[in-house]
Amino acid sequence: MGILIEGGVFLERKAELGARVHNPRKVAADRVQPSTEELFQGALALDESKPKEAMRRYRKILEIDPRHINTCINLGTLLCNKYRDYDGAKTQYLKAISIDPICTLAHFDLANVLVDLGDVPAAINEHKFTLQIDPLYIEAHFNLALAYEKTVENRRKALRHWQQYVRLDPGGPLRINAKDQIQKLLKGETLVIVSRGSSVQEIVPSEPEQLNLF
Secondary structure, eight states, rough: OHHHHHHHHHHHHHHHHHHHHHHHHHHHHHSSSSSSHHHHHHHTTTTOHHHHHHHHHHHHHHHHOOTTTHHHHHHHHHHHHOOOOHHHHHHHHHHHHHHTOOOOOHHHHHHHHHTTTTTTHHHHHHHHHHHHHHHOOOOHHHHHHHHHHSSGGHHHHHHHHHHHHHHHTTTTTTHHHHHHHHHHHHOEEEEEEETTTTEEOOOOOSSSSOOOOO
């Protein structure tokens, strides 16, 4: 009798387990659950047309997976570009860096938002770190040159990174801008900084240093 009882309990539990595993309703529900990457792509598609909805979806993804680094970066960019929430963007970029300390995109974007926050020295350090990770990161050379130009004493460093940008991207769309910047610095003319749809003018000394850049 004991064996029968044990057998009965075993069969009952097996049947219960089988019902859980093979429940067609549950299997169907699992199949329709989108993956984190699918959710991310859906939010990404709304960045331009529906930024508020995109932001809501990005935050929802981070509730599901707080370490989804691309979501951190894209949410930061959305906060920066659409809402001018530079502190919020900085928080997201720092979170991305905590997930992957050598993520060049996170360091690059953090540097750019630090400029917006007025912390140019910190921005320079972030761009320099980006280039330590990837010396061929052409956008970092470009933006580092822009950051260096904000202080007259760093003209030589700015010129060096303009030069490097031209060398690395000889056919790039911003090559002409980079060469113009170099010539203006060499001639000691008014410097025109080109960045994201706006121009900022700064005066540099009238005595240009003769540097061989080409």
